[in-house]
Amino acid sequence: MSSDFDEIDSIINARSLAIVGASGVPMKFGSYYTSSQLQMDFAGSLYLINPNEKEIMGRSVYPDLKSLPEVPDLVALTIPAHTSLEVMRECADIGVKGVIMIASGFREVGGEGEALQEEALEIARAGGFRIVGPNCFGIYNPRNRLTVIPGYDFSKTPGRIAFISQSGGYSVHVARQAQSLGLGFSAVVSYGNAADLNEADFLLYFAQDRQTGVIAGYLEGVMDGESFSKALSEASAVKPVVLWKVGRSESSKRAVASHTGSMAGSSEIWDGLVRQHGVIPASGVDEVVDILLALERLGVRPGRRILMASGGGGIGTYAGDVAEAEGLTIPPLEEGCLKRMQAILNRAGAVAGNPLDIGAPLIPMPEFEGAIREAAMNPSTDILIFDLAINFGYDLAGEAGLDLVSDILIRTRRESEKPLVVVLYSRSFDPDKLDLEGVLRRMRWKLLGEGIPVYPSVPRAMRAIARVNIQATASLSA
Amino acid sequence: MSSDFDEIDSIINARSLAIVGASGVPMKFGSYYTSSQLQMDFAGSLYLINPNEKEIMGRSVYPDLKSLPEVPDLVALTIPAHTSLEVMRECADIGVKGVIMIASGFREVGGEGEALQEEALEIARAGGFRIVGPNCFGIYNPRNRLTVIPGYDFSKTPGRIAFISQSGGYSVHVARQAQSLGLGFSAVVSYGNAADLNEADFLLYFAQDRQTGVIAGYLEGVMDGESFSKALSEASAVKPVVLWKVGRSESSKRAVASHTGSMAGSSEIWDGLVRQHGVIPASGVDEVVDILLALERLGVRPGRRILMASGGGGIGTYAGDVAEAEGLTIPPLEEGCLKRMQAILNRAGAVAGNPLDIGAPLIPMPEFEGAIREAAMNPSTDILIFDLAINFGYDLAGEAGLDLVSDILIRTRRESEKPLVVVLYSRSFDPDKLDLEGVLRRMRWKLLGEGIPVYPSVPRAMRAIARVNIQATASLSA
Numbered sequence: 001m002s003s004d005f006d007e008i009d010s011i012i013n014a015r016s017l018a019i020v021g022a023s024g025v026p027m028k029f030g031s032y033y034t035s036s037q038l039q040m041d042f043a044g045s046l047y048l049i050n051p052n053e054k055e056i057m058g059r060s061v062y063p064d065l066k067s068l069p070e071v072p073d074l075v076a077l078t079i080p081a082h083t084s085l086e087v088m089r090e091c092a093d094i095g096v097k098g099v100i101m102i103a104s105g106f107r108e109v110g111g112e113g114e115a116l117q118e119e120a121l122e123i124a125r126a127g128g129f130r131i132v133g134p135n136c137f138g139i140y141n142p143r144n145r146l147t148v149i150p151g152y153d154f155s156k157t158p159g160r161i162a163f164i165s166q167s168g169g170y171s172v173h174v175a176r177q178a179q180s181l182g183l184g185f186s187a188v189v190s191y192g193n194a195a196d197l198n199e200a201d202f203l204l205y206f207a208q209d210r211q212t213g214v215i216a217g218y219l220e221g222v223m224d225g226e227s228f229s230k231a232l233s234e235a236s237a238v239k240p241v242v243l244w245k246v247g248r249s250e251s252s253k254r255a256v257a258s259h260t261g262s263m264a265g266s267s268e269i270w271d272g273l274v275r276q277h278g279v280i281p282a283s284g285v286d287e288v289v290d291i292l293l294a295l296e297r298l299g300v301r302p303g304r305r306i307l308m309a310s311g312g313g314g315i316g317t318y319a320g321d322v323a324e325a326e327g328l329t330i331p332p333l334e335e336g337c338l339k340r341m342q343a344i345l346n347r348a349g350a351v352a353g354n355p356l357d358i359g360a361p362l363i364p365m366p367e368f369e370g371a372i373r374e375a376a377m378n379p380s381t382d383i384l385i386f387d388l389a390i391n392f393g394y395d396l397a398g399e400a401g402l403d404l405v406s407d408i409l410i411r412t413r414r415e416s417e418k419p420l421v422v423v424l425y426s427r428s429f430d431p432d433k434l435d436l437e438g439v440l441r442r443m444r445w446k447l448l449g450e451g452i453p454v455y456p457s458v459p460r461a462m463r464a465i466a467r468v469n470i471q472a473t474a475s476l477s478a
Numbered sequence: 479m480s481s482d483f484d485e486i487d488s489i490i491n492a493r494s495l496a497i498v499g500a501s502g503v504p505m506k507f508g509s510y511y512t513s514s515q516l517q518m519d520f521a522g523s524l525y526l527i528n529p530n531e532k533e534i535m536g537r538s539v540y541p542d543l544k545s546l547p548e549v550p551d552l553v554a555l556t557i558p559a560h561t562s563l564e565v566m567r568e569c570a571d572i573g574v575k576g577v578i579m580i581a582s583g584f585r586e587v588g589g590e591g592e593a594l595q596e597e598a599l600e601i602a603r604a605g606g607f608r609i610v611g612p613n614c615f616g617i618y619n620p621r622n623r624l625t626v627i628p629g630y631d632f633s634k635t636p637g638r639i640a641f642i643s644q645s646g647g648y649s650v651h652v653a654r655q656a657q658s659l660g661l662g663f664s665a666v667v668s669y670g671n672a673a674d675l676n677e678a679d680f681l682l683y684f685a686q687d688r689q690t691g692v693i694a695g696y697l698e699g700v701m702d703g704e705s706f707s708k709a710l711s712e713a714s715a716v717k718p719v720v721l722w723k724v725g726r727s728e729s730s731k732r733a734v735a736s737h738t739g740s741m742a743g744s745s746e747i748w749d750g751l752v753r754q755h756g757v758i759p760a761s762g763v764d765e766v767v768d769i770l771l772a773l774e775r776l777g778v779r780p781g782r783r784i785l786m787a788s789g790g791g792g793i794g795t796y797a798g799d800v801a802e803a804e805g806l807t808i809p810p811l812e813e814g815c816l817k818r819m820q821a822i823l824n825r826a827g828a829v830a831g832n833p834l835d836i837g838a839p840l841i842p843m844p845e846f847e848g849a850i851r852e853a854a855m856n857p858s859t860d861i862l863i864f865d866l867a868i869n870f871g872y873d874l875a876g877e878a879g880l881d882l883v884s885d886i887l888i889r890t891r892r893e894s895e896k897p898l899v900v901v902l903y904s905r906s907f908d909p910d911k912l913d914l915e916g917v918l919r920r921m922r923w924k925l926l927g928e929g930i931p932v933y934p935s936v937p938r939a940m941r942a943i944a945r946v947n948i949q950a951t952a953s954l955s956a
């Protein structure tokens with residue numbers, strides 16, 4: 001392991017943390033961060049620092065870093081840009097390992113801010129510590145229950161996904177949505193302006209980090225093309241890498257400059273890198289989360305041949321167009337499978353084949369189970385997608401009806417070697433129909449708990465499947 | 479008005495309805511339809527017909543059509559294909575105006591089914607009545623509270639949207655989702671195989687229907703290219719037409735044939751028709767509903783110049799790329815507006831401009847209101863989109879915080895002449911966090927009630943805006 005790895009590791013897996021600017025005053029960033037970290041219950045030693053307060057949220061407060069009983073591994077600065085450098089010098093004096101600079105007002109505002117950022121970097125280099133930020137939300141790590149990020153409700157259970165992000169807002173958004181679908185993170189890092197540690201450093205770190213199985217990122221710019229390409233090559237050779245890169249349009253390039261002071265760079269060069277290293281491209285929070293769900297539940301390259309099943313002829317018909325647009329296929333059933341399925345579904349309204357229309361909502365459950373099992377076993381397809389059209393089963397038998405359906409889907413998944421993907425959506429957004437939303441969420445949770453990914457629409461399911469069918473890179477294909 | 483109009487009108491606005499095959503036996507289509515129509519409380523005379531039952535769900539039952547005290551305008555057949563023709567002959571004998579044939583087992587199965595469908599059509603022609611279907615879900619019309627469709631929970635309040643669909647499932651799915659966003663229908667027609675009345679007939683009917691302001695459709699095939707093109711030309715000259723056409727891919731063409739026995743036709747010809755007549759193309763339920771929401775709240779051609787506002791730099795940055803991909807722009811602010819906004823947002827974390835980053839979540843509300851009002855008034859943009867990033871306001875002040883935010887948005891909308899579009903999403907799908915889902919649904923409902931369209935993501939909002947900026951056709955541009 002390189003010394004870079006150890007330096008980043010002592011930040012991410014810090015055993016002691018000081019929050020400078022901790023506060024009990026509402027509407028201050030310091031208070032937001034303090035309450036978040038207190039709710040997460042940091043596994044190491046947590047020190048709150050504020051020269052003007054004696055006690056915050058029931059914890060005693062230190063006036064400055066020098067008064068602490070130990071040198072903290074990590075210092076989080078939740079103080080304004082212009083007061084940061086003085087504390088950075090203290091950090092250098094006592095010998096911390098890393099500093100997270102939350103405040104904005106640095107390179108992204110140009111002029112004086114740019115000079116401040118340069119000076120901060122010089123202090124860190126001379127003092128022998130590393131910087132995350134500035135202009136960021138910081139780090140979440142369930143292993144040491146670190147959450148220098150507004151993630152008070154984040155999970156305390158570690159998972160396999162590392163998410164790095166130049167945007168603080170998206171770091172929180174992706175983490176929250178993914179966690180509510182049962183996905184877990186090894187860490188989330190919002191690194192903003194990347195004055196010191198940047199996307200290449202974090203890619204290399206998470207490529208080596210044993211807890212991490214998948215790396216995802218939101219990038220606005222790349223600090224150094226050559227080191228980034230090298231890091232990408234190394235990371236994508238050992239783990240799937242999902243990247244959401246913004247800055248293609250003119251207005252987006254302008255926004256990148258004023259947001260994190262980055263250079264968005266050329267889309268052509270970016271697209272080349274993505275192809276060369278087998279990176280999975282993503283666009284938007286929904287797509288990132290959809291792809292992470294597919295990677296965690298289906299793995300890479302689950303195959304492109306879909307068996308599309310549902311209760312309704314329209315769904316399968318539409319799905320064919322979506323599949324083709326995404327580079328997937330819905331091939332005819334293998335002949336033996338077709339004959340067995342025709343024998344099971346021998347009645348008006350049902351159509352044996354691929355797409356398969358089971359003729360819901362009035363199909364008897366044993367017939368449904370027989371047909372869906374045949375579909376799961378069909379040799380000419382890789383993945384079974386079942387669309388729970390308008391919450392099939394619910395109108396006739398309520399939550400118990402949906403439970404019967406999900407039990408059949410779960411049994412089918414257990415008995416088949418092939419992945420099953422379920423499409424399930426809210427049929428109403430009415431505030432007065434929260435009871436039905438609860439029923440659907442419990443059903444989704446039950447399926448997710450059995451390793452069955454659940455998507456809100458056929459296009460979103462198919463796009464995620466298409467994206468994780470990345471071309472093999474040397475190590476991943478081994 | 480043509481005689482076709484009167485014939486279709488006497489079906490859709492029927493004053494008397496007989497359900498042949500009405501049933502109280504669960505898991506039968508007849509029972510599904512009977513209970514649906516009883517819950518909707520038909521405004522005219524409703525007759526239940528079944529020779530083997532005396533009473534169904536508390537209503538008396540007639541043994542056959544000839545025993546009725548009057549000739550019903552409309553007869554709905556919820557009986558199997560092979561027993562349909564006998565009843566069709568009765569319909570001809572007594573002189574009804576229309577028959578809805580629900581059952582499948584006709585042209586879409588080929589052979590004998592095809593012959594059955596031909597014979598049904600001959601009986602109707604000889605008897606002087608029209609057919610909807612077969613192999614369909616039927617009709618919903620809130621004006622006479624007709625719901626020969628499994629739409630027991632559909633609204634009883636008429637709206638302006640007509641939706642015609644070859645798929646029964648999608649007719650119900652689109653109607654339910656749209657209604658839960660406050661959109662209303664003049665009628666929904668699922669017409670399946672289109673043995674007699676087809677897409678061209680319904681297009682012409684709804685073009686003339688005064689209650690209808692927008693026509694949308696899900697099509698698998700077109701019965702007669704020439705009459706369809708003529709109908710499309712006539713309809714799109716007077717009302718916006720949104721069409722979701724499937725059958726581009728090989729598997730979809732196969733599915734079209736086995737679903738409604740249609741011919742999907744050539745994608746090139748279709749794309750030409752769409753361009754020629756200024757049709758708004760759509761793909762999938764979500765997109766259809768998104769476009770209908772935009773048409774109803776923004777109208778056609780609201781403009782393509784977006785002011786993108788949010789609390790967070792990432793959102794505006796990403797939005798630039800989405801806008802460009804959809805043919806929208808995020809132009810710089812007009813100079814006076816920029817200066818006023820800079821004066822209001824004079825602090826770290828906020829970026830005055832377009833995109834606009836208000837620096838949430840810690841912005842004071844008066845500052846937010848000042849900035850958002852400037853944004854709404856900016857002369858160089860047509861539409862303001864505000865993304866309520868991760869439910870801005872909620873963490874700091876709960877539902878009351880979100881209420882403050884939505885009150886400001888509503889005041890801004892009322893004071894500005896320009897449309898405001900809000901992006902609001904669930905940040906968690908956790909079954910245990912239904913309370914937050916309730917808060918968000920109430921907020922969405924409140925905004926929708928003020929004429930502010932609410933979308934679940936920036937890409938979905940922008941795509942809908944892009945689609946309703948259709949090119950002018952002769953009459954619409956007048």
